[in-house]
Amino acid sequence: MATANKNLSHYDKEQIPSAKNFRFGIVVSEWNEEITEALYKGAEETLLDCGALLENITRYNVPGSFELTFGAKALIEKTKPDAVIAIGSVIQGETKHFDFVCQATAQGIMDLNVQTDTPVIFCVLTDNNMQQAKDRSGGKHGNKGSEAAVAAIKMAVLAQ
Numbered sequence: 001m002a003t004a005n006k007n008l009s010h011y012d013k014e015q016i017p018s019a020k021n022f023r024f025g026i027v028v029s030e031w032n033e034e035i036t037e038a039l040y041k042g043a044e045e046t047l048l049d050c051g052a053l054l055e056n057i058t059r060y061n062v063p064g065s066f067e068l069t070f071g072a073k074a075l076i077e078k079t080k081p082d083a084v085i086a087i088g089s090v091i092q093g094e095t096k097h098f099d100f101v102c103q104a105t106a107q108g109i110m111d112l113n114v115q116t117d118t119p120v121i122f123c124v125l126t127d128n129n130m131q132q133a134k135d136r137s138g139g140k141h142g143n144k145g146s147e148a149a150v151a152a153i154k155m156a157v158l159a160q
C-alpha cells in the first residue's frame with residue numbers, strides 16, 4: 001500500500017502499549033532541516049502522547065543521513081535506550097548521489113538491527129522532490145515521525 005493510501009499520523013492508542021517505562025533515542029540528520037525537524041516533532045509528540053516521559057527521550061544530531069548509522073550506534077552504546085528512531089530526509093538531486101546515500105543509510109540501519117539488541121527505526125524519507133517530503137512530514141499524508149514513534153514503542157516491547 002502506498003503512503004498516498006495511508007495517513008502516516010493515524011494510530012489507535014488502544015492498540016499501542018504505554019511508553020511510560022521505556023527510554024528512547026532519536027538521531028536527527030541536519031540535511032533538509034525543515035523536514036527533519038518536522039519529523040522529529042511528530043515523533044516526540046507521538047511518544048509523549050503514548051505515555052513516554054520527556055526526560056526519557058535523548059536526541060543526537062548528525063550532519064546528514066549517511067551519518068545516521070554512526071549516530072544511532074553511539075546513542076545505543078552511550079545511553080542504552082530501549083529503541084532508537086533514525087530521522088533523515090534524502091531528496092533526489094542531479095546525480096546518482098541520492099541512490100548511494102539512501103542505500104548506505106538503509107543498509108547501515110538494518111545492520112544495527114541485526115548486530116545490536118536495540119531496535120532502530122528507519123524514519124528516513126527518500127523523496128523525488130521537496131513537496132513529497134513536505135507531504136510526509138506533517139502534510140497531506142501525515143507525519144512519518146509519528147509512524148516511527150509507534151513502531152519504536154511496539155519494538156521496544158518486543159525487544160524486552
Ligand SMILES: Nc1c(NC[C@H](O)[C@H](O)[C@H](O)CO)[nH]c(=O)[nH]c1=O
Pocket residue numbers: 029031032063064065066067088089090091092101
Ligand atoms: N543530499 C543529501 C545528503 N547528503 C549528505 C550525506 O548524507 C552525508 O552527510 C555526506 O555525504 C557526508 O558524509 N544527506 C541527506 O540527509 N539528505 C540529502 O538530500
Ligand SMILES: CC(=O)[C@@H](O)COP(=O)(O)O
Pocket residue numbers: 090091092093094095096097098099101
Ligand atoms: C541526495 C543527495 O546527495 C543529493 O541531494 C545531492 O544533490 P546532487 O545529486 O545534485 O549533487
